[in-house]
Amino acid sequence: MNGVFGIDVNNLLPLFVAIPLGVAFLMPMAAKLRRERLLDVVALLAALSLFALAVMLMRVASGSTVYWVGNWKPPIPGICLVSDGLSRLMLLVVNVVAFLITIYAAEYMKRYTGIGLFYSLFFSMIAGMNGVVLAGDFFNLYVFIEVASLSSYVLVAFGIEAEQLEASFKYLVLGSISTLVVLTGVVLLYSLTGTLNMAQVGREMGRIAAAGAGAKAPYLALGLFMAGFALKAAMVPFHAWLPDAHPAAPAPVSAMLSGVLIKAIGVYALVRITFNVFGPSIGAAWVLMTLGTISMVVGVFLAVGQWDLKRLLAYHSISQMGYVVLAFGVGAEVLANHGPVAVASLAVFGGLFHMMNHAAFKSLLFLTSGAIEYATGTRQLKELGGLAKLMPVTSSCCRIASLSIAGVPPFSGFWSKLVIIIAVVQAGHVVLGTIAVIVSFMTLVSFVKVQRYVLGGEPSEKTAGAREVPAGMAIPMVTLSAVCLVLGVVVFLYPPFTDSVIGPARDVVVRGLEYIGGPGPMGKP
Amino acid sequence: MLVYVLCLALMAVGIYAMVAKKNVVKIIIGLMVTEYAVNMLLVVIGWRTGGVPPILPESSGGATTRFLAHAVDPLAQALIMTSIIVSLAVLLVSVALAIRIHQKYGTFDITEIRKLKG
Amino acid sequence: MKTPPGMSVIVRTTTRVVSGFILIFGCYVLASGHSGPGGGFAFGVIVALALLLVLLAFGREAAKKFIHRRIVALAAGSSVLALLVIGLLGYLGTPEAPGGSFFLQFLPQGKPFQTLSGGTALLADLAVGVMLAALIFGVLTSLSLFHGRQRPDTSEPVEEVAPNHVDVPKEE
16 A cells, blocks of 8 residues: 555655765765766756655555664664654655755856855755654654754855855854754653653653643743744744845755745644644643744734845745744644634644645745846845846746735635635634734735836846846746646645645644554643 | 752853853854753753663673663663764854854954844 | 974874874774774764874874875765665665665674674764764864964955855865
């Protein structure tokens, strides 16, 4: 049932980490051969194989599988990789976006030297993200978060200009603090439960909650985890690193960071810990909802006043991640109150769907801003103009992505925001739903401004000589805009796709890790 | 009990250094102190009173149960090993960044490294 | 008479004698890793420290000639690749576990406490240790070479690099 060509697909789970790590270690040595084409080909082949593996896993595998590394099964404390619906969805998103961005990077990074080192760091970031998504125990989670984060710190500083170094240092200090907070949480959980395996910790949590009414230590661990992962997911007030780090990075790296990194190591980890390990509780749900709402509002209000294109996009990332976290928070609250499961399912579905959409349109936005910078050399809104005529492919992709993020039908963003707002209102939070609608409107205002200054009007002096970008950069942008156009409609009009791709992920979040037989309830206090 | 409080105090010292100091090198030192404090917390949590190091002595010839009743937790120490290597990597990256920052800005003072605004 | 770079005569003579012994001690720590304290991480750090002793005692130029940068980079890259290959070889499987597994111990494990009883543990330790040694030595050598190119008497930033250009040190 899980096999393809006779190979059990679940045996190939370590390859998601092994292939990009192998490429990452191979690149610095291969770079000495001084054949840039060879490096590009190797990188593209590796990204393609990851993409194929992710799609194959999605189509073939079902249910939850645990893969014990080295065949060290319990009771020996072994390292396990877990493939369940949520992991498979995240793997699909990460690897598809990574493949498209690798194609883009092969063309864009020709303006930089040291491309072997770039690929090395890029692929170790992908390896880290794949590892986080597959991790079945806490220490694996911590190590892979660090791998991905370290690679991203260095990638942000890749161009070695003064601002990039400053942004990277700020990002490094804040990111390391958050990882240390997470590690403290892991240490605390280990001392409470004596095990590091997520499923076993979940079971122990249930026992601790049922036994003693005054058990406060798990709440401390949960609080530490939330603080650490909220920083990685760029929630306000932990967002200070993002507006500096994301614009400073080269364009493919920005697209990777905003498009998948804050989801894979931020939101995914937050959801996994809150729903599956600790079980949805009222306190956690309210924290998530508050963080989500504040991030939505602050992100969009700070974004409207920006005049630097990439900084504006970075603030919008904060805002959209606020949407996702709000959706998950509402789902957690409904589950904790033992409300109708259908409403919780809808909220979780909205959150997951918006994550997928955001990966598509935010990476597309950063790729187009990179293309604009490639062609004109600037990214200040006041210096751009008239690109609609000069760069038709880029500007239509930019338009599609802007309409998608602003929530205009029939683009994908509209559908996912609609689901989130409906779920929030059905759960009884009409005020939050109204705030979500207002934020969506402000997003539209902000992107109308972008459209007017960047694409409309007459060409300014900086953009006069702009030509269309090469095919290597255009193909990924066109593909992603096709995804933005089509994904929303497909999800709603073609149920088999939804049921096989997003359905299992939603079930995992709502019903808990199947292989421990249900959520580990921290319960209502 | 006191040992745990001391670990947390060490973490607080490290975080104070990261927050209040203006020199980039001191911030890096604060980061390292915080990392070591978390590692020390791990050591302390794995401790068992009157415990022996978790290395199976040759004389026991492979019998583990009586030994395990005395030994300090080995899993915690494996975790510390990994965590130390990770913090080594963070240290190397941050020092390299600090050197480059000094090249570009000419100073280690973070109040003057402020080209990014908004 | 111009004094050679590095430290004094006493340190240099001691280093000539002692660094070899430190390396041998590192190898002993590696070999007894699976039956006593030690293992790959300690091996890597000890070897790195032995090489670092040479760097400190004899100065930068001698360290560049002692182990060429290419060998250090090659050692770092290939040892990690070797670790991955060991992991992937686990897919071959053993009679008890057909179909294999990532990082399965596929080498025969002898009696405990013998030197060769660790299965793949010894090989993995070696790979990790060589990588760690190459990493620490390589990074610290490149950082010290970096420092040497800066003009010590001015406080201006040294190189104005054009944007969109990665400044990779020319000696890599």
